[in-house]
Amino acid sequence: MQMTKQEYSKLVDKKSPPSKKLKNCIFAFLIGGAICTLGQLLMLLYEKAGLSETQVKMAVPVTLIFLACVATGFKVFDSIALIAGAGTLVPITGFANAVLSPAIEFKSEGHVMGIGAKMFSIAGPVLVFGLTAGVVYGLVLSIFRLF
Amino acid sequence: MPQRTGHTLMLPSKPSVTGYAAVVGKKEGEGPLAQWFDKINEDTTVGESSWEKAESALVRDALALALDKSNNPPSAIDYLFAGDLLNQCTGTAFGLRDYNIPYVGMYGACSTMALTLAQAAIYVDSGAAQKCAAATSSHFCSAERQFRQPLEYGGQRPPTSQWTVTGAGAAIVENAGPGPYISAVTLGKMVDYGIKDANNMGAAMAPAAADTIKTYFEDTNTSPNDYDLILTGDLARIGSDLLYELLGRENINIRDKHNDCGLMIFDLKKQKVNAGASGCGCAATVLCSYVFEQLRQRSLRNILFCATGALMSTTTSQQGESIPSVAHLLNITI
Incomplete structure (x- = not known):
């Protein structure tokens, strides 16, 4: 054919519509912000209920994770995420969904090789690099503290 | 006998499609072509316990309907050409294993309908067979879990992405018939x-x-x-x-x-x-x-x-x- 690969690559870039970044950003801000506001409200609520600071710091993420899992189980999380994008992905809700959704999906392959083996197929890399980053940060901090 | 010109095979006996059927899922049944489909499954699982089994059920139904419409029992078919998107073409194998038709499994990704129908027509035109069947299937949910993310994972699709059809098509090709x-x-x-x-x-x-x-x-x-x-x-x-x-x-x-x-x-x-x-x-x-x-x-x-x-x-x-x-x-x- 007449068209070269380079020409074609440029043509594909021209013809392929990019994601609607501004719209995505606005929705991510609004829905992500709403989730964080909910977290803040929960914090105030738990403080009022008389929980200690340590307990509150535990109870807020546990509640958000619980809500994200319920939403995932009832098949509404993905519909919200379709609009929210990073708004549901970045808060702890995204992590909960990333663990639960493969667990539901691979239930058909059994409890061990299905749910057990696949549960961290999406969240696994986040854990690996999250922990690695934590170790590096800790090392840097302890080296600086030596001086 | 097929006659080759360049890369094209002319089929002078003009094999006829005598029966054809399309079985689809719910979303396809809500689309513009709904009235033309033979069967619309309101339940995406097609009453099965896994997405893979659901896909197999679709292709099984499609072939049964196509055979019916061509007035052929499975035993009348000389060869079955079929394939799908799943690893090792299991959608097809598990869906069609009970038909007892000599089976040629084929992988052509989304080109499979053209690939299998072409083989069926070439076999019939060459005289190697009198009646052949061609079939293929895909299921949105089985494809998603193999190629992309779990269904309930909250992600966004880029505007260039495409939606895998839940559906199966089958056609019977014979050496004589009303066409196409x-x-x-x-x-x-x-x-x-x-x-x-x-x-x-x-x-x-x-x-x-x-x-x-x-x-x-x-x-x-x-x-x-x-x-x-x-x-x-x-x-x-x-x-x-x-x-x-x-x-x-x-x-x-x-x-x-x-x-x-x-x-x-x-x-x-x-x-x-x-x-x-x-x-x-x-x-x-x-x-x-x-x-x-x-x-x-x-x-x-x-x-x-x-x-x-x-x-x-x-x-x-x-x-x-x-x-x-x-x-x-x-x-x-x-």
């Missing part, structure tokens, strides 16, 4: 234009379609004006646009004659499928319902059906490989 007839077949070369984005399959497959369509026109000395419709499989919006550009460079203009199954089966905007539809079931269900019916009713008389397939896997995509694609073409007449 398969007059010629062009089996395509693998073409790789360096596209690596598995979320832009139309772009990966358009060069393969362009190559096969150009080859067919050259081999048969015909032009787009000789046909009522040039129907591609699942190039969708971006791929179709790119196909016009690629063929435009070869001085072939198909714009007025072209349509794409990936643009026909869903209402792109209303049903939120981004660039359009894809999957083996896309070309299969559109061909084995609406298109064959239009040919039978003589509102179409001479068409080219060119289904395209992207031949990558999740492994090759993760390893950063570009996507080789293939397109097979059939000239279908009445």
Whole structure:
């Protein structure tokens, strides 16, 4: 054919519509912000209920994770995420969904090789690099503290 | 006997499609072609316990309906050509294992309907068989879990992505019958234009379609004006646009004659499928319902059906490989 690969690559870039970044950003801000506001409200609520600071710091993420899992189980999380994008992905809700959704999906392959083996197929890399980053940060901090 | 000119096989006995059927899922049943499908499953699981079993049930039903419509029992069929998208083509094997028909499993990704129908027609025209069946399927949920993310994972799809059709199509080809007839077949070369984005399959497959369509026109000395419709499989919006550009460079203009199954089966905007539809079931269900019916009713008389397939896997995509694609073409007449 007449068209070269380079020409074609440029043509594909021209013809392929990019994601609607501004719209995505606005929705991510609004829905992500709403989730964080909910977290803040929960914090105030738990403080009022008389929980200690340590307990509150535990109870807020546990509640958000619980809500994200319920939403995932009832098949509404993905519909919200379709609009929210990073708004549901970045808060702890995204992590909960990333663990639960493969667990539901691979239930058909059994409890061990299905749910057990696949549960961290999406969240696994986040854990690996999250922990690695934590170790590096800790090392840097302890080296600086030596001086 | 098939006669070869260039890469195109002319089939002088004009094997006839005697029965055809399309079975689809709920979303497809809500689309613009709903009235043409033989069976619409309101339940995406098709009453089965896994998505893979659901896909197998679709192709099993499609073949049963096609056999019925051609008035053939399974034992009358000499060979069955079929395949699907799942690893080791299990959708097909597990769905059709009880039919007791000699089975030729084929993988052509989303080009499978054209590939299997072409083989069926070539076997019949050559005299190797009198009656053959061709079938293929895809299921949105089984494809998602193999190629992409779990269903409930909260992610966004890029605008270039396509929606895998839940559906199966089957056709019976015989040495005589009321038509539509398969007059010629062009089996395509693998073409790789360096596209690596598995979320832009139309772009990966358009060069393969362009190559096969150009080859067919050259081999048969015909032009787009000789046909009522040039129907591609699942190039969708971006791929179709790119196909016009690629063929435009070869001085072939198909714009007025072209349509794409990936643009026909869903209402792109209303049903939120981004660039359009894809999957083996896309070309299969559109061909084995609406298109064959239009040919039978003589509102179409001479068409080219060119289904395209992207031949990558999740492994090759993760390893950063570009996507080789293939397109097979059939000239279908009445």
